[in-house]
Amino acid sequence: MKKDKTSFFEDVYEVVKLVPRGRVTSYGAIAHYLGTKGSARMVGWAMNAAHGLDDVPAHRVVNRQGLLTGKNHFATPTAMQERLESEGICVSNDKIENFKDLFWDPSIALGL
DNA sequence: TGGCTGACTTTCG
């Protein structure tokens, strides 16, 4: 089932995997959802380990402005944008269009 | 044990 010892990363993975296709979330939102488990930086750092996992759509995680700040850590800087566009998300100049509408907050989606 | 790091966020200038 699940491991009793839930690392901060695993919690982040679970949340990111819960992000619906065609939606995006922010580091701060995940950090806020996890609560005291860490700060927004920790989320980004967790993604650094997550990008190696196909189960974790790290490309759906962007910063507060909807900018693809983490694209630089992907296999290719364009992979992130291409992936988002592939899911129906409009990206312009490394920024998500209508980000406010596409924003997906785990705290809300999970009914917290 | 102690110190460095990091894909963010917010605030001051």
Add this chain to the structure above:
DNA sequence: ACGAAAGCCAGCC
């Protein structure tokens, strides 16, 4: 509006 700096905290050496 833009730039730089501080705050944040868990993982790794």
